Amino acid sequence: MTVSSSPAPGPFRNATKPSQRRLSPDLARGFMLLLIAMAYAPMHLEHKNVGGYGQKPGGGVADQVMSFLATLFLENRAFPLFGIMFGAGLVMLVSRQLKAGTPERDVRRLLRRRSLWLLLFGFVHATLVFSGEILAAYGVGGLVLAWLLFRGMTAVRVAAIVLCVYYGVVVTLAAGAIVTGAAASAEKASGLPGYTSVQDWIERLAAAPFAPLLNTLLFPMFLLVVLGIWFGKRGLLDDPAAHRRTLRWLAGCGISVSVLGALPLALVGAGVLDVSGSTHGLLFAAQILTGVAGGVGYAAAFGLLGARLQRRPGPVTRTLAAAGQRSLSVYLFASVGVAVILHPALLNLGAHTHRAGAMAVAFGVWLVAVLLAGRLAAAGRPGPADALLRGLVYRGSRR
Template sequence: MTIDEGRPRLRGPLGTTGRAPAPDLARGFMLLLIALANTPFYLYGRATSEAGFHPVDGSIPDKIVQAVLIIGVDMRVYPMFAFLFGYGLAVIYRRQGENGTPEPDAFRLLQRRNLWLIAFGFVHALLLWGGDVLGAYGLCGLLLVWLFVRRADRTLLIWAGVGTGVLLLLAAFSVVGAHVTLSTGQAAGGGAMPDFVTASASAENPLVAMGARLMLWPFLVLAQGLFGLAVPVAVLLGFWAARRRVLEEPARYRRLLLPVAVAGIAIGWLGGVPHALAHIGVLGGLGEVMWVFSTVQMITGLACGIGYVALFGLIGNRLTDRPPGWVRTAVTAVGKRSLTCYVGQSVLCAPLLAAWGLGLGAVFGSAGMAAFATGVWLVTVAVAVALERRGHPGPLEVLLRRLVYRTPTGAAATVDQPPAR
């Protein structure tokens, strides 16, 4: 422990060695799912479903891709991201306490980090991607750290249960409402999306697209970060799991991780099947009530996202005592630099896909866009591996830690990011 005028210094996050594999693997793979989830937004110039951005037309390969994404990706990735975000905050808070940092200083560190994430998210939305999640998670983190980081484990689980219960009620009311609508024949569609929601991809004028992104971003920060409930619930569960070191010591929690992985993924995938079948036209007669799947997907997506995290905990347990192969090395390299790779996806996607750039979003179908998204992720993998071989963190990780830990310019490069973001 380093002492400065009798006070312990804020300690930076873990280095690249001695890290549990599960969080890095989960974040690295999660970024592939994020690319697959986000890029359909750029398929502008065609009619889309009321429950997402997937086009209602397309070839057979397009329909297959749409169904797979609805079942396994849409609304499933962000709870996974939120859980890992909460896990990382709790790990940082725990390690500051282990280092002897006074609790008020550790608390302010977390809140400073959340504030800077909101700032990063604003710049990200201003320049590239209105669907940014950094601001949403930063705002959620500010509120939940203030309310819950000092609370007991039981309190975390109770409030996570309350949030889950509210989501279940919303889904149930939506299903009842859809049934009434179909039974009575009354139209109750969700209506067209506001123009600013799609204009950031379809606008040819860069300034118009920027204005649309700045209108969309605050809505998502509030709707996804707080009012959507799935993100706060996942963050609270991440707090609890980090206190128990579930992903750092997965062997101890295999009897928890296995049923959570099986049940969570099963609920998520089975729950997405009706939406997928309705979207591709196999399940007919639901055109007037497609909006029902927006709330149903939230609760099934929460279960699936937590299930995905549990699955990577089990994978991490299997890999703990094994030498890392090239696949594990590559995916974990991305996970260690998740902030840089997340924003890097937008750097690669927006200028190529949006109408103000090359406009490839109007050319691709769903299958072509999924291939493009995978290619974008592979580019970030190549960059992350190159940085890993040189022992360098991601540039945005360096910038964030300089701002959060207030390290000198020379020292910042020697401190590595937290085990889960």
């Protein structure tokens, strides 16, 4: 074994004990996982015109209603909530380590190692299950933005302003191409590769690296992580009771802007508005960009809810929070479960249902995952994927 002359890693403090956790972030993560599962599910359908993202849906009335509601409240709103919670979680991790006496250099090393492992987890998930996954993108986010965790609020605000300008320009310019691609994909069945041929696996391996690039460069992921860092540094979710006024304002304004920004695109998808391709692209850009406000609003709303339930959480609240505490395991369970049930090369239920059915499947899989998380919590056990990641990140360190 090679002996390094580098200083040994510091005595990292491991994950927060359940009794020390705040309810609001865990509730938000638990609910967020449902939104993500519902966003993934229609991607596996073996149908044309599944709707969503401003495309006119086929199917029955229930499918058309779900497509309209998804554009308003779900699409480009689930991932923003994930990004904000990810950024806020990084702040909590760094704060916990520094308070435990871990040197800053070692905390930076810990963040880098965690981000690299997330990248690997994401690559495996993208290859085996779904190329549009988000773990790898947040691994990139952790590598690129970790320096902000050790800077003051001025640096965070400047980064947010710069990223607002960048994404405002890039998303608007790219929206036309995105709409064209969405329209083309609406005219064919699921474009996800299968599992049975060499060509399938070549396509899976080739697609895996592109998801983090698209999610970071063409979707406002970096901005969302920075906003999450702002949430964390302000302590909005760590002590929501002390920030009720701010959280109410963020929840009300954020969700209102999100719904108003998505409404024109939802009306296009419902056939109420008939617009040209360029106008459709601008409306799609508005739906994406106002999704940032939606993520902020959802996070703030769960901050308020957690503040109300913190003292006396009931069994439903505790179970949902248990899922949030095991978010990596629940995320992967839901993604794999939805794929197994709906994918054309697997159980292929997607050939016999449409958008509403796919979202019902996602809800059912998420519910099973939440109940399993509750059982793990009752037994005092972590989620298996969370435990694996934690073991890899903290390996070789005193905890």
